[in-house]
Amino acid sequence: MTALYPVLGIPLLGMPLLALLGSIDKAGKVNVYLNGAGFLASLWLAIEVFNNGPMTVAAGEFRIDAFNVYLVVLTTFVGLTTAIFSAPYMLNETRHGRLTPNRLRLYHTMYQGFMLAMLVVLTTNNMGVLWVAMEGATLATVLLVSLYRTPESVEAAWKYFILCGVGIAQALFGTVLLYFAAGQIGTGGLGMQWSVLFEHAAELNPTVLGIAFVFLLVGYGTKIGLVPLHNWLPDAHSEGPTPMSAILSGLLLNDALYAVVRCKMLVDGSTGTHMAGYLMMGFGLLSFLVAALFLHRQRDIKRLFSYSSIEHMGMMTFAFGLGGPLATFAALMHMTMHSLTKSAIFVTVGHAAQLAKTQQLEKIRGLIKTQPAIGWGLLIGTAAIAGFPPFGVFTSEFLVLTATMQQFPWLTPLLLIGIGIAFAGLFRYIQPVVYGAVPEGQHPISANLWPVAVHLILVLWMGLSIPGVLSNWFDQATQTIAGSSPL
Numbered sequence: 001m002t003a004l005y006p007v008l009g010i011p012l013l014g015m016p017l018l019a020l021l022g023s024i025d026k027a028g029k030v031n032v033y034l035n036g037a038g039f040l041a042s043l044w045l046a047i048e049v050f051n052n053g054p055m056t057v058a059a060g061e062f063r064i065d066a067f068n069v070y071l072v073v074l075t076t077f078v079g080l081t082t083a084i085f086s087a088p089y090m091l092n093e094t095r096h097g098r099l100t101p102n103r104l105r106l107y108h109t110m111y112q113g114f115m116l117a118m119l120v121v122l123t124t125n126n127m128g129v130l131w132v133a134m135e136g137a138t139l140a141t142v143l144l145v146s147l148y149r150t151p152e153s154v155e156a157a158w159k160y161f162i163l164c165g166v167g168i169a170q171a172l173f174g175t176v177l178l179y180f181a182a183g184q185i186g187t188g189g190l191g192m193q194w195s196v197l198f199e200h201a202a203e204l205n206p207t208v209l210g211i212a213f214v215f216l217l218v219g220y221g222t223k224i225g226l227v228p229l230h231n232w233l234p235d236a237h238s239e240g241p242t243p244m245s246a247i248l249s250g251l252l253l254n255d256a257l258y259a260v261v262r263c264k265m266l267v268d269g270s271t272g273t274h275m276a277g278y279l280m281m282g283f284g285l286l287s288f289l290v291a292a293l294f295l296h297r298q299r300d301i302k303r304l305f306s307y308s309s310i311e312h313m314g315m316m317t318f319a320f321g322l323g324g325p326l327a328t329f330a331a332l333m334h335m336t337m338h339s340l341t342k343s344a345i346f347v348t349v350g351h352a353a354q355l356a357k358t359q360q361l362e363k364i365r366g367l368i369k370t371q372p373a374i375g376w377g378l379l380i381g382t383a384a385i386a387g388f389p390p391f392g393v394f395t396s397e398f399l400v401l402t403a404t405m406q407q408f409p410w411l412t413p414l415l416l417i418g419i420g421i422a423f424a425g426l427f428r429y430i431q432p433v434v435y436g437a438v439p440e441g442q443h444p445i446s447a448n449l450w451p452v453a454v455h456l457i458l459v460l461w462m463g464l465s466i467p468g469v470l471s472n473w474f475d476q477a478t479q480t481i482a483g484s485s486p487l
Contacts, residue, residue: 034083035079063125071122072122078343084448171216171259181209181270213267224253224317237249245305254339292421327404344377344452366442393463
């Protein structure tokens with residue numbers, strides 16, 4: 001039996017189990033156990049792929065290779081550490097009256113639903129199923145965004161649903177065009193399988209594929225948080241539960257970008273040009289620069305880091321669009337570093353908001369004096385995400401800059417300016433949050449920060465020396481992706 005079945009089966013069975021579980025005190029622990037089992041299953045799957053090469057399952061409906069199995073392991077790992085943080089955090093929210101027991105049960109059920117949808121996005125070989133799974137992730141996270149049922153959270157959930165609904169409709173039309181192009185070369189019932197489309201990419205109509213990619217990029221780009229359809233992301237982060245912000249920023253954005261890269265590989269093989277790459281570079285650079293500027297206008301700590309997510313997703317999109325082995329390797333590494341660092345930051349932000357009883361930046365002060373562990377966690381996490389050496393984000397950003405200087409040197413100053421603006425925006429607000437005078441009524445709380453320590457140690461380790469296993473992993477994934485690039 002392939003390890004893919006438990007990877008998908010654990011969250012599938014976990015949803016009804018958590019929905020029917022009577023004890024809300026045990027629900028968080030069960031959620032942790034389920035995610036732990038899923039992480040072990042993903043490691044088993046990764047070992048299978050690296051020992052035996054790419055594999056197809058269920059008559060070709062699922063396909064696992066070096067690119068997506070790496071993201072499967074990253075997804076289950078971040079899902080596990082976030083679940084460990086969220087178990088006591090969400091129970092504390094319930095005890096303080098912000099959640100009812102039924103909403104807490106809904107949270108844990110939808111957590112597993114979200115994990116299932118994300119894992120299907122990554123492992124499916126069917127472009128239609130990929131679209132359905134992405135829509136399923138939208139529905140799961142809409143319920144999580146509105147979990148507190150405040151007017152602001154309900155408004156944020158509606159904005160998220162409407163904007164992502166518009167985006168997913170564009171992606172549906174792009175998917176239909178892919179099927180139309182496949183039908184013209186007689187692929188039959190296999191026309192929606194990515195591996196079949198990729199094998200026959202040179203025979204597909206390049207005009208149809210080019211138009212399809214525009215719709216797919218706009219559609220899935222909405223989920224990535226690309227400008228101009230990015231407005232849902234700051235609202236969803238600021239109004240939803242903090243653990244949801246961690247998995248939203250660390251997982252959903254990655255998976256949407258994964259879908260775009262898979263589509264780009266088809267278009268590159270069909271057109272033999274860099275059209276798809278240029279579009280990704282344009283949208284990625286625009287999103288990167290706009291988000292860097294908007295960092296200076298935030299008053300909510302979770303909105304601040306949500307714009308940081310948009311900035312980094314813009315850089316990843318730019319790097320994948322740039323193409324070539326170095327840029328692709330850099331994008332994969334940056335995807336990993338961002339997921340680990342940003343999820344760690346949201347854990348500390350959640351504790352900081354609980355400690356100060358507000359998310360307003362001007363009211364959160366002196367964390368390093370009130371509770372040093374939270375203050376140091378936020379400070380180190382911010383330094384890492386801002387690209388301070390020797391953290392891994394610095395290494396991946398340096399590689400992106402190097403690849404840009406090799407291929408499009410005139411774009412390098414724009415990247416450097418954006419990095420500098422984002423750096424200033426983050427530390428403009430975080431310095432007083434960490435070192436400012438402690439306001440009255442700010443007292444220490446019970447905080448679970450070991451997931452933060454694990455993530456930041458990994459990010460520091462990979463900045464100093466990428467482990468051989470991970471380097472080989474990135475190399476194989478890079479060959480899978482960059483092998484289709486016309487550059």
